[in-house]
Amino acid sequence: MPHITIIGGGVIGLCAAYYLVKENCTVTLIERSRFDDGCSFGNAGMIVPSHFIPLASPGMIEQGIRWMFNSESPFFVKPRLSWALFSWGWQFYRAANQKQATAAGPALRDISVLSKSLYRELAQEPGFQFSFEEKGLMMLCKTMHTLEEEAALAERANALGIEARVLTKEALNALEPEIKPEVGTPFVTVVASPSALNPPIATEPCATA
Ligand SMILES: Cc1cc2nc3c(=O)[nH]c(=O)nc-3n(C[C@H](O)[C@H](O)[C@H](O)COP(=O)(O)OP(=O)(O)OC[C@H]3O[C@@H](n4cnc5c(N)ncnc54)[C@H](O)[C@@H]3O)c2cc1C
Numbered sequence: 001m002p003h004i005t006i007i008g009g010g011v012i013g014l015c016a017a018y019y020l021v022k023e024n025c026t027v028t029l030i031e032r033s034r035f036d037d038g039c040s041f042g043n044a045g046m047i048v049p050s051h052f053i054p055l056a057s058p059g060m061i062e063q064g065i066r067w068m069f070n071s072e073s074p075f076f077v078k079p080r081l082s083w084a085l086f087s088w089g090w091q092f093y094r095a096a097n098q099k100q101a102t103a104a105g106p107a108l109r110d111i112s113v114l115s116k117s118l119y120r121e122l123a124q125e126p127g128f129q130f131s132f133e134e135k136g137l138m139m140l141c142k143t144m145h146t147l148e149e150e151a152a153l154a155e156r157a158n159a160l161g162i163e164a165r166v167l168t169k170e171a172l173n174a175l176e177p178e179i180k181p182e183v184g185t186p187f188v189t190v191v192a193s194p195s196a197l198n199p200p201i202a203t204e205p206c207a208t209a
Contacts, residue, residue: 001025009033011040039074045130046117048137049112050157050164056092057101064092109160137175162208 001024006013009031017027035041055064055075067073077085116134123132141147147166154164172179 003028005030008038010034010038011045012039028035038063042074046137047112047115049116050107050162052105052112052157052160052162053055053153054095054101054104054108056095058096058098060096061093105156109162138172138179140179 003026004020005018005028006017006031009017009029013029013031013189020027063077067075068077069079070076119132122128123130139150141150151166154166157164167175
């Protein structure tokens with residue numbers, strides 16, 4: 001069986017390593033941190049099928065340029081003179097259109113749904129107690145603009161067969177009485193159907209397996 005080296009112990013590297021080992025491959029995983037850095041740690045181990053919009057989508061170029069120079073942002077790219085970076089940026093720019101974003105929706109939904117079912121399986125395996133939960137996620141919107149965006153997303157999610165709904169303030173209070181929306185907040189929420197993990201241990205069980 002081949003010996004495979006994987007660089008990066010985020011959810012992608014760890015899962016690839018895990019399933020390769022299951023196929024009897026020998027895997028060496030090289031990770032520079034203590035599995036407490038990177039995107040997978042930052043996103044709290046969540047899989048959110050109702051958020052099926054690809055990064056390359058309309059409006060992202062303007063937002064992305066602002067994010068690109070902030071090392072804490074979800075889209076930080078170290079600025080450098082590089083043909084590969086320029087070429088990637090050009091392709092990203094060309095892909096960030098409504099037609100491609102709409103076409104990507106069903107594929108991204110399918111990946112999320114499949115990933116969720118794999119999480120469910122992993123949660124049953126010995127040594128994988130990683131606080132797996134499927135309780136849904138609340139998106140609290142502070143501005144009407146964000147609310148309209150989330151509501152439109154929920155509508156498209158429903159069209160793709162994913163549960164997501166907009167709640168009134170009363171429905172929100174009934175579901176989560178401890179939430180006290182700020183005065184003046186449009187107070188409406190979208191509930192989606194994600195699964196969530198406990199972030200500090202989301203990747204650790206995979207790393208030790
Ligand atoms: C707040 C937030 C919310 C998100 N929400 C969603 C969502 O709803 N749906 C969704 O699909 N995605 C979401 N994402 C994105 C998702 O988390 C990432 O796409 C995913 O975690 C990427 O995993 P990864 O393993 O490729 O990268 P990472 O998790 O970043 O892992 C890369 C690893 O490689 C290591 N590394 C890097 N360079 C080297 C090197 N030279 N040598 C050794 N190790 C190295 C890093 O330390 C890191 O541990 C979100 C991300 C964030 C931050």
